[in-house]
Amino acid sequence: MRNHKRSRQLAKGKTVSSLENLEHLKIPLNDIKQATNNFAYENIIDKGVFGVAYKGKLSWRILAFKRLTNAVGLQKTDFYNEVMFRSTIKHDNIISLVGFCDEDDEMILVLEHQAKGSLDMYLSSPRLTWWDRVDICLDIARGLEYLQDDPQKIVLGDLKSGSIHLDESWRPKICSFNTFSNLGYVDPLYMETGRATKETDIYSFGVLLFEVLCGRQATTKDEDEGWLLCRLACHHYENGTLTEIIDPILRLQMDQDSWNVFSALAYRCLNMDPSIRPTAPMVVQELREVFIFQNGGSIPGSGTVSNSIFV
Incomplete structure (x- = not known):
């Protein structure tokens, strides 16, 4: 099946400058590993074509850590576009972005976790x-x-x-x-x-x-x-x-x-x-x-x- 391209993709220069405004959202990889017990199998809450989501506790808050994979052609630029896009979304009925991690070639979105x-x-x-x-x-x-x-x-x-x-x-x-x-x-x-x-x-x-x-x-x-x-x-x-x-x-x-x-x-x-x-x-x-x-x-x-x- 074809993949559709989103209209929200940004130019490379704009990507870099915009990311500088999101430094406060970066979460250290070690903190995420500790929260998920090093991405333990028992903490998996969802699997999909783009990666695996884990549940974990960070700063006394239960969160979802969506660990993306480049196995389907996902690149860092795509990941940064996703981070910037999600950082602009503010609505009661849409999952909020808490932070992200791009250390050591990782691409992790940190999101609200919903209890039910x-x-x-x-x-x-x-x-x-x-x-x-x-x-x-x-x-x-x-x-x-x-x-x-x-x-x-x-x-x-x-x-x-x-x-x-x-x-x-x-x-x-x-x-x-x-x-x-x-x-x-x-x-x-x-x-x-x-x-x-x-x-x-x-x-x-x-x-x-x-x-x-x-x-x-x-x-x-x-x-x-x-x-x-x-x-x-x-x-x-x-x-x-x-x-x-x-x-x-x-x-x-x-x-x-x-x-x-x-x-x-x-x-x-x-x-x-x-x-x-x-x-x-x-x-x-x-x-x-x-x-x-x-x-x-x-x-x-x-x-x-x-x-x-x-x-």
Whole structure:
């Protein structure tokens, strides 16, 4: 599969001068080795095509140490671009950069660690009620809207339940900013053209919405529709049988209108015509409407009744 190039790459001279402003974020390699017990196997919390992430304690704080590899062609310049990019991101629903290390040819990102792990671990769990799921999706959409509003027109390329991490209060945070790595989330048009756009991430978000709605992974097994949840969910949506692939206990928690808006939104995100897919601000607005329906006509915490024409 082709790798898309991010528009945030910087010129060499700008890279050097910008890095000088990030010296305060450098963390000594020895400190990281001590925090992770020299990158001990038992401290591994995630593995991916770009490297391995470890959990460790540094200055009395539990952090994630993402040790990148150049085995897939990742160069120091790419790493520095990533450091500079992440250092500019400030949003409640996006993982924050704590520091970095480039000693001895290492490329390590030091990031916030989220206590609950990734969202994919809870898709089928009764721990997440319908209310919780809508709340989580709305926060993810807000993070996506923030990124897409960035002047650099950021394309995530790795938006999936496994790259959404949950803190101890179950607040979601977007973690990865990678090239596409999971067929179950990839926009078919990207597969054909190799061109990633904002609409590409909206497609992936639609898959994530169906994961949350159905309580299933993006890759599943069905006799008729194969192993991609997007195909299975669209098939049932078009035939009015979507409830057949939703946990009946979860379905009982759903207000009919909130369920209708949520499922219709997920379906539109997967439209083969990118121009028909909703924008990130539209996604945020419609998920707010889902919240309003589920809350009986008021926005949670506002104490006011919505004037939406859908209520």
